[in-house]
Amino acid sequence: MAAVEKELIKNVKPLVKIDGIKKYFTKKRSFLEKKLVRTDDIIVKAVDDVSLEVYPGETLGLVGESGCGKSTLGRVVLRLHEPTMGKVTFGGDDITRYSKQQMKQFRSNAQIIFQNPYASLNPRKTVRNILSVPLKSQGGDFIKREQEILHLLDRVGLNKRHIDSYPHQFSGGQRQRIGIARALAMQPKFIVADEPVSALDVSVQAQIINLMQELQEEYQLTYLFIAHDLSVINYVSDRVAVMYLGKIVELATTEELFMHPLHPYTKALLSAIPYVDKSKRRERILLEGSVPSPINPPSGCRFHTRCYQKKGKICSEEIPQLKEAAPGHMVSCHLLD
Amino acid sequence: MLEIKNLAMAFETERGLVRAVNKVDLSVAEGEVMGIVGESGCGKSVTLLNILGLVPHPGKVLSGEIMFQGEDLLKKSKKEMRDIRGKDIAMIFQDPMTTLNPVFRIGEQIRESMRIHGLFKDVKGGFFKSARKHAEKDRAVELMEEVGIPSPETRYHNFPHEFSGGMQQRALIAIGLSCKPKLLLADEPTTALDVTIQAQILALMQKINQEHGAGIILVTHDLGVAAEFCHKIAVMYAGRIVEQGRTEQVMDNPHHPYTQGLLRSIPKMSSKKDRIEPIPGGVPDLAELKEECAFYPRCAKAHDKCLSQEVPMFDAGEGHTVRCYLYG
Ligand SMILES: Nc1ncnc2c1ncn2[C@@H]1O[C@H](COP(=O)(O)OP(=O)(O)OP(=O)(O)O)[C@@H](O)[C@H]1O
Ligand SMILES: Nc1ncnc2c1ncn2[C@@H]1O[C@H](COP(=O)(O)OP(=O)(O)OP(=O)(O)O)[C@@H](O)[C@H]1O
Ligand code: SF4
Ligand SMILES: [Mg+2]
Ligand SMILES: [Mg+2]
Numbered sequence: 001m002a003a004v005e006k007e008l009i010k011n012v013k014p015l016v017k018i019d020g021i022k023k024y025f026t027k028k029r030s031f032l033e034k035k036l037v038r039t040d041d042i043i044v045k046a047v048d049d050v051s052l053e054v055y056p057g058e059t060l061g062l063v064g065e066s067g068c069g070k071s072t073l074g075r076v077v078l079r080l081h082e083p084t085m086g087k088v089t090f091g092g093d094d095i096t097r098y099s100k101q102q103m104k105q106f107r108s109n110a111q112i113i114f115q116n117p118y119a120s121l122n123p124r125k126t127v128r129n130i131l132s133v134p135l136k137s138q139g140g141d142f143i144k145r146e147q148e149i150l151h152l153l154d155r156v157g158l159n160k161r162h163i164d165s166y167p168h169q170f171s172g173g174q175r176q177r178i179g180i181a182r183a184l185a186m187q188p189k190f191i192v193a194d195e196p197v198s199a200l201d202v203s204v205q206a207q208i209i210n211l212m213q214e215l216q217e218e219y220q221l222t223y224l225f226i227a228h229d230l231s232v233i234n235y236v237s238d239r240v241a242v243m244y245l246g247k248i249v250e251l252a253t254t255e256e257l258f259m260h261p262l263h264p265y266t267k268a269l270l271s272a273i274p275y276v277d278k279s280k281r282r283e284r285i286l287l288e289g290s291v292p293s294p295i296n297p298p299s300g301c302r303f304h305t306r307c308y309q310k311k312g313k314i315c316s317e318e319i320p321q322l323k324e325a326a327p328g329h330m331v332s333c334h335l336l337d
Numbered sequence: 338m339l340e341i342k343n344l345a346m347a348f349e350t351e352r353g354l355v356r357a358v359n360k361v362d363l364s365v366a367e368g369e370v371m372g373i374v375g376e377s378g379c380g381k382s383v384t385l386l387n388i389l390g391l392v393p394h395p396g397k398v399l400s401g402e403i404m405f406q407g408e409d410l411l412k413k414s415k416k417e418m419r420d421i422r423g424k425d426i427a428m429i430f431q432d433p434m435t436t437l438n439p440v441f442r443i444g445e446q447i448r449e450s451m452r453i454h455g456l457f458k459d460v461k462g463g464f465f466k467s468a469r470k471h472a473e474k475d476r477a478v479e480l481m482e483e484v485g486i487p488s489p490e491t492r493y494h495n496f497p498h499e500f501s502g503g504m505q506q507r508a509l510i511a512i513g514l515s516c517k518p519k520l521l522l523a524d525e526p527t528t529a530l531d532v533t534i535q536a537q538i539l540a541l542m543q544k545i546n547q548e549h550g551a552g553i554i555l556v557t558h559d560l561g562v563a564a565e566f567c568h569k570i571a572v573m574y575a576g577r578i579v580e581q582g583r584t585e586q587v588m589d590n591p592h593h594p595y596t597q598g599l600l601r602s603i604p605k606m607s608s609k610k611d612r613i614e615p616i617p618g619g620v621p622d623l624a625e626l627k628e629e630c631a632f633y634p635r636c637a638k639a640h641d642k643c644l645s646q647e648v649p650m651f652d653a654g655e656g657h658t659v660r661c662y663l664y665g
Binding site: 066171173203204205206209210230234235269271272276280 | 376377487501502503504531532533534535536537539540558559560561562564565566588598599600601602603604605606612613614615616617619620
């Protein structure tokens with residue numbers, strides 16, 4: 001893993017800076033619904049005021065339960081979604097103001113790897129076609145491209161003879177390797193990996209994780225690694241951000257977060273992990289109910305409806321701010337005021 | 338209570354015979370939780386479907402017997418199996434919506450399951466059998482309460498889509514429990530759920546196991562879930578059980594190279610970051626299986642003998658069995 005020294009972080013400028021990002025989706029109601037129910041359009045607050053920094057060479061893990069807004073945030077960072085509010089800077093430039101030409105350059109610097117290797121590859125294209133597209137945009141003649149494709153295949157652990165195969169002829173793990181090769185072809189600096197191993201069996205998942213780590217070292221890649229599996233997040237990340245219902249509730253180095261979780265939600269999340277190793281099992285904190293909807297998120301602290309340590313009225317009335325509870329350890333919870 | 342002996346079944350496809358279940362032996366005692374773990378496509382779900390007599394087309398049972406309370410389920414007629422399903426043996430599927438009917442209210446679906454099995458058929462009286470309907474409804478509400486669905490009286494009238502994934506899974510468990518089954522088959526009941534919700538559902542299933550004494554077979558690919566929840570574990574690879582024993586035996590002292598490999602593939606959650614070691618290669622095509630050890634191409638400890646013939650189950654002591662020549 002690319003070693004990002006803690007002291008270094010203070011001096012190094014972030015590669016990506018997410019600043020007060022909000023992403024609201026509007027679901028329009030039909031005319032009739034509006035007449036009958038007398039309500040406005042439904043607003044889904046998928047990401048609600050998130051600020052994060054990603055440093056060069058590091059892996060920032062983003063973890064949280066289904067629907068909390070992880071993928072939406074990842075897409076806003078790459079400007080695959082336009083943010084409702086806030087800005088994203090890449091190497092100091094505000095990407096939300098990029099021109100078409102600048103966007104093109106940015107697209108090669110920042111890539112995404114998707115969860116579902118089945119859906120993200122065009123079934124009618126061979127591996128050669130899939131990989132030539134990004135390579136063509138970088139110029140170079142046919143022979144050079146061909147060499148580059150062979151090099152990429154080799155690098156992600158696929159055989160040369162696979163070059164004319166179609167995606168359906170590959171297993172899930174092999175398809176994810178193609179997805180990684182496609183992202184690498186652009187020679188990016190920054191990769192958003194959105195649940196890249198969630199659909200894979202454990203033995204294959206381990207192959208892909210190791211591959212991504214080797215590539216990170218070799219090409220000094222920076223990852224925003226999205227996952228809901230905490231053991232994967234623990235393994236790959238230098239720092240971890242925990243998300244709940246559109247907000248970051250805790251952010252710390254991986255070791256700190258897993259050893260000394262401070263937010264009640266993080267504690268519950270960590271306690272829920274089933275372990276093979278008995279010595280690692282903690283007393284389980286069972287949360288009541290399920291995650292509320294981002295359409296009408298709870299007032300105040302969004303976790304207050306399920307919180308087992310609720311402090312009082314303040315929790316349902318005031319939104320807790322993300323504050324530094326220990327050096328480099330950010331938490332948003334009124335218990336720490 | 339349940340004993341599967343030498344069960345083999347295959348799908349006849351254009352690609353040839355897909356041997357999805359290959360000479361499987363498995364037993365579950367009363368009140369016991371048996372876990373089946375293994376990677377995708379190894380035959381876990383199909384094994385459960387065999388127990389219920391629900392082998393999908395074009396599957397065929399080739400050999401074996403499935404003894405349940407002293408009788409061979411494979412010899413039962415379709416009608417007899419229908420009576421057993423849901424009443425003595427219930428199944429919970431990974432995706433709740435494959436069982437829940439989207440157009441009926443949750444409560445009615447629980448009631449329906451009791452009606453089919455005539456749970457309250459002795460309750461007589463009233464216009465349009467209203468006494469029986471009431472008895473069934475009361476029991477349904479009680480069950481919903483028991484599986485932790487809040488305000489069951491109101492929730493009784495909800496449709497499945499008005500429930501979250503975790504709540505749908507609870508409703509399924511309520512249906513599964515409605516006839517007090519002796520054996521509960523759970524196929525990845527928490528795979529689609531978040532960890533905090535998974536913890537709730539597993540706690541619920543544990544309670545059911547302890548309070549009703551129901552035997553449970555839990556199919557999962559999550560070794561952590563199996564280790565925490567099951568008394569015994571069977572590890573499946575390419576249609577065969579390759580290792581079986583008490584949970585401590587299999588998890589703390591894995592014998593089969595495949596089990597060892599699986600355990601080394603999961604990230605350890607230690608601050609030292611012990612490297613994970615993947616198993617090289619991928620799972621074999623079940624249509625091309627031969628008699629030899631199916632793990633041979635991926636095994637670091639393989640030798641010629643492994644290729645020569647079918648590997649039998651060896652006894653590693655105290656009921657811990659392993660299908661590998663290293664222990665022969
Ligand atoms: N295009 C869209 N239109 C409307 N709502 C959306 C859209 N995309 C996402 N949402 C909603 O925004 C919320 C966050 O979704 P998102 O996909 O970011 O969650 P996630 O954390 O990635 O979840 P998962 O773990 O299930 O992938 C969800 O409630 C989702 O339904
Ligand atoms: N209807 C069918 N026709 C042909 N082959 C089938 C059919 N159903 C299942 N199979 C094959 O039988 C094998 C075992 O399938 P099964 O569904 O039991 O796997 P599993 O272990 O439950 O996997 P997963 O973890 O992905 O659910 C698979 O290789 C599958 O391709
Ligand atoms: S702010 Fe209050 S409700 Fe929110 S996590 Fe902290 S104690 Fe719980
Ligand atoms: Mg997502
Ligand atoms: Mg299955």
